[in-house]
Amino acid sequence: MRSPQVQAARNGETPSPSPPHHQHRQQQHHHHNQTPFHSTLSVQKLRRFNSLIFVFRLAAFSFSFASSVFMLTNSRGSASPRWYDFDAFRFVFAANAIVALYSLFEMVASVWEISRGVTLFPEVLQVWFDFGHDQVFAYLLLSADSAGTALARVLKGLDTCNASSAFCVQADIAIALGFAGFLFLGFSSLLSGFRVACFIINGSRFHL
């Protein structure tokens, strides 16, 4: 069941007591090309799983980067209100910038893993790092976007938005983009949570 690539990814670990349908991997060597049909299938599934994570990372990066740019450029002359005078908008910008940087790093780690078959950090560190940061940053981003939404609604009630409606529209767009980024970060966190559970149960990040 386990592919040679999986075997190569677990280098440095002592083999755990294995169920019988996994036994043949001790006899295999990953430079040989005697891969049975199942292993090829496993490798394909594995690559699809990693590609899916990469796509989610890319989407999260795009949306959160766009959101932080929209928020950052939201100042129109001295008459208009400035975004950094509102703490909820500062929170939106900071959370989106953090998520954009993190997603960029995770995209690099993901490409590394797809191309080389090993994780960037040691495996145990990598799965917990990914999962922990996904969870925390997803909650952080949602919290920032909700706070921004509440502030934007209050500003509509006051006369700030009547005086400079472009400011409010641009802030709304930045918040909406942040919510889209949160959505994809949430999907990533589900997948990386599954990898952590695989690691706890099987001692490897692969479920195949």
Next chain:
Amino acid sequence: MRSPQVQAARNGETPSPSPPHHQHRQQQHHHHNQTPFHSTLSVQKLRRFNSLIFVFRLAAFSFSFASSVFMLTNSRGSASPRWYDFDAFRFVFAANAIVALYSLFEMVASVWEISRGVTLFPEVLQVWFDFGHDQVFAYLLLSADSAGTALARVLKGLDTCNASSAFCVQADIAIALGFAGFLFLGFSSLLSGFRVACFIINGSRFHL
């Protein structure tokens, strides 16, 4: 490794192809008392896992129930502002009430599972129901509390809080209790996520 109780909990399922250290469970019958030492240990671990979930549910229920009561009773005569005039505060109340009801139901389901050894719903439905609702409600509650925080900060800047500071203090307490409820709901969602992953990987909600 699998206990008789686990076996009883999987009634109605065809046994999946098992690794060798699980083979003895086909020969066991759960009315016999020939349980080896390992099975007793598994049952204990299982009960500890379920008890931990129950404790988190109880804490989430307590905090979100207290939060919704604090928000609901936050009206002091006709001169004071009323909580239901602010949409973010309505959101805080609604989210906390929903989470309190859901946690109450899940506590019943958890007690049922601990006492009888089977889930309230069929197993596949139960694990996905728990995980899905935990995730969605945790995000909902965090979103509501963040929006409430943003509104409370804005109100402090306006003169609403100077006129009736008790209103603002009570709203702050309700929001803080909501954050505590979110914390425990988030822990529950980690545990129920682990159960879902166990179910996907092993075909059972138990990892032991």
